[in-house]
Amino acid sequence: MIDLTLVDIPSFNSRFSQYYQSLFEQKQALLREREARISGTRSHTAQFNYSYGLLCLASAIRASGFAVRYVAWNGHNLEEITKSAKVSRYFGVTSYSATIDDAAILCKIAKQTTPGLTTIVGGPHASHLDKQVLEQNPEIDLVVRGEGEYTLREILASPSDHLANVEGITYRGTDGTVIRNPPRQEVSDLGDLPLPAYDLLPRDIRDYFINISTSRGCPYRCRFCAEGTAGRKVRFEPLSHIEREIAFLNTQLPFGTTIYFSDSIFTMNRQRVVELCQWIKQQRIHLTFCCAVRHEFMDANLANEMSGANFIRFTVGLEDGNDSVLKLNAKLTTWADNLNLLSLLRENGRPFVTGYWITGLPGSTHESLQKNLEKIRLLIREDLVTEINNKVCVPYPGTSLYDDAEALGITILSQNWREYDRLSLPVHRLTTLSEYEIYSYFMLTEAVLLEEMRKREGETA
Numbered sequence: 001m002i003d004l005t006l007v008d009i010p011s012f013n014s015r016f017s018q019y020y021q022s023l024f025e026q027k028q029a030l031l032r033e034r035e036a037r038i039s040g041t042r043s044h045t046a047q048f049n050y051s052y053g054l055l056c057l058a059s060a061i062r063a064s065g066f067a068v069r070y071v072a073w074n075g076h077n078l079e080e081i082t083k084s085a086k087v088s089r090y091f092g093v094t095s096y097s098a099t100i101d102d103a104a105i106l107c108k109i110a111k112q113t114t115p116g117l118t119t120i121v122g123g124p125h126a127s128h129l130d131k132q133v134l135e136q137n138p139e140i141d142l143v144v145r146g147e148g149e150y151t152l153r154e155i156l157a158s159p160s161d162h163l164a165n166v167e168g169i170t171y172r173g174t175d176g177t178v179i180r181n182p183p184r185q186e187v188s189d190l191g192d193l194p195l196p197a198y199d200l201l202p203r204d205i206r207d208y209f210i211n212i213s214t215s216r217g218c219p220y221r222c223r224f225c226a227e228g229t230a231g232r233k234v235r236f237e238p239l240s241h242i243e244r245e246i247a248f249l250n251t252q253l254p255f256g257t258t259i260y261f262s263d264s265i266f267t268m269n270r271q272r273v274v275e276l277c278q279w280i281k282q283q284r285i286h287l288t289f290c291c292a293v294r295h296e297f298m299d300a301n302l303a304n305e306m307s308g309a310n311f312i313r314f315t316v317g318l319e320d321g322n323d324s325v326l327k328l329n330a331k332l333t334t335w336a337d338n339l340n341l342l343s344l345l346r347e348n349g350r351p352f353v354t355g356y357w358i359t360g361l362p363g364s365t366h367e368s369l370q371k372n373l374e375k376i377r378l379l380i381r382e383d384l385v386t387e388i389n390n391k392v393c394v395p396y397p398g399t400s401l402y403d404d405a406e407a408l409g410i411t412i413l414s415q416n417w418r419e420y421d422r423l424s425l426p427v428h429r430l431t432t433l434s435e436y437e438i439y440s441y442f443m444l445t446e447a448v449l450l451e452e453m454r455k456r457e458g459e460t461a
Ligand code: B12
Pocket: 009, 010, 011, 012, 049, 050, 051, 052, 053, 054, 056, 057, 091, 092, 093, 094, 095, 096, 097, 098, 099, 120, 121, 122, 123, 124, 125, 144, 146, 147, 148, 149, 152, 211, 213, 224, 225, 226, 227, 229, 230, 262, 263, 264, 396, 397, 420, 421, 422
């Protein structure tokens, strides 16, 4: 018997067109060529994702003496999942908006095959729409809101009819009404948590895209961002903890494998980053690193220090090229701030830079999106970014785009959560642009990007 089966839903079918697929593949091929030419090595492209959050949960639960199993739903392994459910007391699934329906289906099947099983859903979607998730899905017994380590430990230790004192959960009372218990305080000391349970991954760790998180929370409130699941209060893992995790990964992964730090803004605590870089150099760590930066938390010295410690890639949330759009979306950066940051990175270390971009933010108009095409051409032509990761705007639950839709001129068209994947036809329209117009600009942006990247390769090859 085990206490808990944890299920990840690492991928799902997005409904993008063949045209998009073709543009995407061409862009990727060009990028791989470029990176190989510049760095002299071909980056190892991992095929599988894991849920870092579930690995954190699994290790915390295990440290309290509970037996836990981790399964990844791949669309074909129902038998593996029901087999694990049959020997479990609890069945927990993680949820993004685009995967909540799959999470509910898996809970339903698990309950059908294992009467008496308690099903739990956590993650960004369920945390924000806890009541709706329970009301619409009778097969889900309870929702864990926000960080799950301590909440889950208490649930597993309590009799199933004694949940009234467990903070951070929403559940069904004996009469069927949905009860939301008070929120739980964020984990205050991340150093108290054990290292993620990498040993539970079903495949060889080298098959995965490695993402790790060394802090939780973000002080900003960009209107489109669903970062709030871990709360807004920023907490940093102690350096010794991060070093232990990197040292472990260094023993498991081949030379040059890139570790993606998924922290909201990795460089927010400058001293911590400088000390980590010194440790990476001293230890001759053979891994490479990527992290997200904002202009307020980057300077020439830091960029040089980081590039000397194998930080070969940075991501920058550019989002849009128009200050009015950035302002309306509370990004608190301007186009000029972003250009300064990109120039600084280019002049100090020359890392690969991915600019994150969102098509269809509130405030967008035909004119602003036309301007964006010019800005994107400039970014590629001037080699200020290596690539642009362009996604369709989605008003995710828990964001201001969702909560304040009307005031922002947004009409939400669909609550078919499968479409909330950032690649499908937009689930919203703006007073200024229809969903079809937004999608056309999304595709046009992709085409312009490819064109400019081709030119760049032609000129420099
Ligand atoms: C790294 C990352 C990725 C990686 C790896 C994903 C992964 N599964 O780890 C990749 C690149 C693959 C990815 C992909 C996508 N991502 Co992503 N990703 C992130 C990021 C930056 C960090 C995730 C993380 O590791 N957090 C740290 C861990 C410790 O926290 P956690 O995962 O939330 O888990 C804790 C709690 O949520 C809770 N919990 C979670 N699950 C469960 C389950 C149970 C049973 C319980 C009890 C508790 C519980 O306990 C955990 C420990 O405290 C987040 C933003 C963020 N800061 O969370 C976005 C984020 C989660 N991603 C998002 C999205 C939209 C996507 C994509 C759909 C599209 C995209 N590319 O942007 C895809 C789809 C993923 C999929 N399932 O196919 C959104 C989700 C919004 C939403 N409502 O859906 C976020 C919030 C980004 C944002 N700011 O808007 N992502």
